[in-house]
Amino acid sequence: MHTEQFSYHRAESVEHAVELLETSDDARILAGGQGLIPLMKKRELTPDALVDITQIDELRGIERTDDTIRIGGLSTHREIADSALLKETAPVIPRTVAHITGGQQVHNVATIGGNIARAHPGYDYEGALLSAGSQIVVSGPAGKQRVPVSEFVRGPCSTTLAETQLVTSIEIPVLSGDRRGGYAKKKEPASGNAIVGVATDLLFDDDQSTLVKSARIAVNGLQGCAVRLDATENKLEGKQLTPDRLEAAAGDASSSLDSSAVLDNKKASAEYRLCLLEPQVQKSIRQAVGERTLYSQT
Amino acid sequence: MTPNHSDSGIGSSVSRKEDRKVLLGGSKGVDDIPLSDALHIQFIRSEKAHATFTVDATDARDVSGVVAVYTPDDIKQSETTTPNPFTLFSAPMEGVPYPDDSLRQRSFAEDKVHYHGEIIGMVVAETQRIARDALDEITIEYDIIGPVVTPQEATADDAAAIHESVPDNVAFEGGQGDRDLTDEQFENAAYTVELEKDAQRVSPTPLEPRAAIGQYDEATEHLDIIATTQIPHAYRRLLAQMLEHPENKIDVTVPDMGGGFGARQHPYPADVLVGWCAVDLERTVKWRSTRTENQLVENDGRGYEGTWEIALSEQGDILAVRADIRYDLGAWIARGAASLAEAGNLLMTGLYDIPAAYSHVTGIVTNTARIDAYRGVSATPMLMMLERLVSKVAKKAGMDPAAVRKRNFVDPDQFPYQTAGGAKYDSGDYERNFDIGLDELDYSSLRERQEQLREEGRYIGIGISCWTEVAGLGPCGHIDVATWGYGGVQVHPTGEVTVYAGSSNHGQGHETSLGQVASHELGVPLDSVTVVENSTKEVTEGVGTYASRTAALTGGAVAKSCRKIVQKGGKVAAHETGVTPDVIEFDDGTYYPIDSPEDAVTFSEVARQVHMGADIPEEMEPGLEEQTYYDPENCTWPFGTHMVVVEVDPDTGEYDIDQYVATEDCGVQINPTIVEGQIVGGIAQGLGQALYEEVEYADDGTHLSAPLRDETLGSNGGYTVPKAEHMPDITIKSTTTPSPHTPHGAKGMGESGTVAAPGAIVNAIEDAIEPFDIDPMTPPITPEKVWMAINREGKE
């Protein structure tokens, strides 16, 4: 045992979890433990109590209501990557999860709730959730709240989540039409985390159409939080997708970005991250476009 | 008598006997040993690299469950003898004396620390958690002394001395080879190239963090150690000497160990103190390091920096090589470190017939953890630099790098071949091996394709690296410890066989390969052979596993013991069949008189008979068991060629390895599948050195490379050990040039990939981006470095 001593509590329900979080001074939620336990072993985090939420059934499952997909906060990387429903309705999400490293061992236990709650800039979910227009559903003493992902993550490893709240689910709007997703990532080789990860959520009328109804493209790993690439999106949205336009859109990726906010650290310099952006954006869009033949004027 | 073949003998790719256990999670490491009432040790380690210090452990002693806290004073004042300093197993090189005694590593720092992580003391408690908690209650006051973290800093004029009696931080200095001749050759050369190298320390990173258990029985004064070491018998000898405890009252056992790679050869201060603590407390004590603790102090490999040069004639003959090396030793000179300098020099001419070579090595102490053996040892930097130089000088002369290599290889009829660095290579047929690689790549068309692709803005590169290693160290007297191979073989009356091997299996598959040697020699099925290893209790003697020595030396000893057994059995068979022993044949487990094969006696019948001792020749002792201490006449010198094709994307600096062809020759292969495993594993580590790995210290000497995965914001993400996703597909080819002097022609095969891959990969990348006319790259070559080189310096 390398951690400091802590007490362990198993929550039976969301209400119970909130209660447990309220009653202990310095409690932490334990989901898959893939982010939390390494920090505790190094004693970088020394919570007094752990509230284990893994037995709470209502946090599981991926379902569709009329216009929303609800991903339970405890859904594992594996369940999400394998979800036929998500592949159909919000393909950017499972495409992204396929790029999370750590192998089956990590994928079988790590959860989406834990991933987004940790809000690490090198993690992959944030960009995909942002591109898919997701809301983070949190529960706490004051009840349930929906927070857009862009507001939920405040900065590197920082969220608006109060100590007494937990992420119960993630909601993604269902869009009608042919929705396509892509994710391209340049990994840092030791951690497998993203130096640059680009998530693309494109909407077409049908699988033949090359008219982009909507384009939502977000990048994570580049700055402290994931950001949308407005310039690229604008180049594509409402337009016929031609090979030139695709390249031009990728070429514009950095133009709407605050380049002073680009991370500059030992994983990669800011300059190099920006160099990687365009090719990764291209790759990500191409993956979303898939086999469809691009529009050509001739 | 002829060698005997069976399905599982030498040359057969039988599946490894140990795989089932390993793959199904049945392995048991030190930490899996069940212990009742063991106490747990946590070491108090320095957080600073260079400082005098005082320790206050008052609060820690008060923590409930803490049994003992040892500060330096507590250790010194105990009745148990303070551990002696470590010893070295050899002087640095011929003519260079042993370094100053004050440089020999101590088990703990008394009042001054010399590197981040050095042991200051220990806490012993009822549980690991309590011991860990008590560590947080210890206060250490440091008085910082300016740390010297690199050889450059350590030898600067105003550098602080790490050890008072060595004011210039130079542990030793010496040259090997013919300096004058080398200089002369350089003066006469048509082309010369000079190349700098930085120290690039890399971490061996075995899967299992180090651990040790000490059990002391006060009644018998017996100290039982269970530990993570590659050299159980030698480890025992060292502990005996350092603890001043009789060697025959110490036993060392190694359970399944998750890798060693050289780093688990010599004991560390922690190992010595675990033994010391067991004796002092007369209890069972256990220590298990975390990954962080393991990485912090486990020896790094390499540490060679300096200048390497090559000289080429107008016609393309390599005239000489020269190196001026600063060798970063870490804060103390590790047991094996000094002699690694010599090992590298011996083979600095690689596979080429180079008339002159000279290398000068300055061993320098720095405020860092120790450097010692790591797979590939000093062959890796020496041959990586040689192979880079050969490619560069060929290009400078407008010649093809493959052609220059072919022109300069030592010819098959030159063996045994005396190198200008001082080695005597046993056998080789280099060009035959090299040509297989060229054919596999379709080399000349590939060069044409490279030209065409460049026109299209695509950049592929071909990298070649030839290698050899000092495998199977070696003839006794080479270094100042025993280096024979030990193999005992016992034949049970049932005909089953137990092999007692003086080596150490920690992933290499000895249960299988050494079993195959016995199966082959005795003509018994592999299933009837059990291999016992890794224990001073069960195996009489041993030198351990390092320097790619087990196949040749333990395998050789086992073969020799088997041959003694076959001979003794032959006498029994002769006695039985009423003929003289010289007309007895032995084939596939049966003895028969050459003229009356129908009178055959099986090996197991003979075994039973010798065991009973009833019907055997009069002068013969009962029992069928033999031992061999095999002292080879030379090391073995395996060799090969690695060829790599990469494509570099100049816009991002990213590269892909399109092809990797390793053509190897390790003489007779006992088990080709195990050989392949060694090649692939070695390439992974060599690829790590080329592309990913470098141990990093902060300017103040803080070690920064402990975690393998690091989520700390702004960190580099961790120390990158290559993973499956980083590995290319590898094509493995082989030639067989037997060693003329080992009993079954085998040579060592442990280190090819770590020696050859770095040069091959670096050469390939540099070849790809040659049109950009950039300066030489410095490994590890990250895509960002390539991008920077092309886009900052690039001249195209």
Ligand SMILES: Cc1cc2nc3c(=O)[nH]c(=O)nc-3n(C[C@H](O)[C@H](O)[C@H](O)COP(=O)(O)OP(=O)(O)OC[C@H]3O[C@@H](n4cnc5c(N)ncnc54)[C@H](O)[C@@H]3O)c2cc1C
């Ligand atoms: C080897 C390895 C490789 C990895 N590679 C990648 C990668 O490539 N990309 C990537 O994105 N990630 C990667 N990760 C990180 C991993 O995906 C995340 O750590 C994981 O998703 C976190 O989820 P968890 O369920 O394990 O959370 P935990 O570790 O249990 O918790 C993480 C944090 O979130 C909090 N928390 C957990 N659940 C909730 C909740 N429902 N509501 C509120 N707070 C909560 C915890 O208190 C804790 O602070 C890797 C991890 C490992 C070990």
